[in-house]
Amino acid sequence: MAPILIISRPAPKGASFVAQLTAMLDRQPGVIMAPAFDIVPTGAPVPENGAVIFTSANAVGFAPHGMGRTAWCVGQATAHEAQAQGYRTQVAEGDAAALIALILSQRPTGPLWHLAGAHRRGDVGETLREAGLTCETVVLYRQVPLPPPDRLLHAAAGNVPLIAPVFSPRSADILALPDRIAPLFVVAMSDAVAAAVSVHRPDRVVVAAAPDTPHMLGATRALWSEIAATGNA
Structure with missing residues (x-):
């Protein structure tokens, strides 16, 4: 069967x-x-300075065009979406812990913006701030349960x-x-x-x-x- x-x-x-x-x-x-879920955009503006962080391909779809901006991506699928949107990507091994480790290994200067959904596991921004980097979260979408x-x-x-x-x-x-x-x-x-x-x-x-x-x-x-x-x- x-x-x-x-x-x-x-x-x-x-x-x-x-x-x-x-x-x-x-x-x-x-x-x-x-x-x-139904994925609903928040319409939140994305600051134009600094680099962005993507832990979900969903966020890429609600982000502005990259225009060569650096995007730190959780994995290859997310990086592929970001590249199609004009971002220059740095790619981790598939989870938030690996992404955080990658960012901390290079310690980029300037602000970082974690573009994400309202519901997410862990807090990438908080972890990076505790490590001395400047990072804030911008909520681009919400997941409404169906x-x-x-x-x-x-x-x-x-x-x-x-x-x-x-x-x-x-x-x-x-x-x-x-x-x-x-x-x-x-x-x-x-x-x-x-x-x-x-x-x-x-x-x-x-x-x-x-x-x-x-x-x-x-x-x-x-x-x-x-x-x-x-x-x-």
Whole structure:
């Protein structure tokens, strides 16, 4: 029995993930689009001096054009978005701790502006200030939680296995399905995401080998193919 994919990423990233994953599978998967959030811009102005910090590709989409400005980026996916927006990037290894370490190793002069969402794990700006750098946070967007769509509630009450790639701890809330009967399998982007989804009693959690889209695609493909072939975990 082929499992159904539950996609909690907002558009267009959710649709892009499905398209890339479908190209990796041997058949068209069933998909339920269930975005965990609506991403709403705040309209906050971004100061023009100094360098910027991006810990999310979402923030890049709400930032002004870079015009060659330096952007410190958490990972390759975020850096790719920033480069397309005209930023000159410095790239860390995929998480906030690595990004902070990279910035502190080079100790840039001038102000730093962390362009981010209202909800974020940790405080990059505070950590950098404690280390003696000048850094402030500019909130460019808010994530407004959305309820599970009716299609997801209906699928959860059935017996077809569900596979949910989950990219952030807060996105795990879309899996709060109190009447779920269907087996639920989760591909988590990190250990923190795995911990967040555990409260929703998944049948199995697989953590991606690295916190990026290519590894999430690979882990989701492997799990989908396994369950499609065996019907279970």
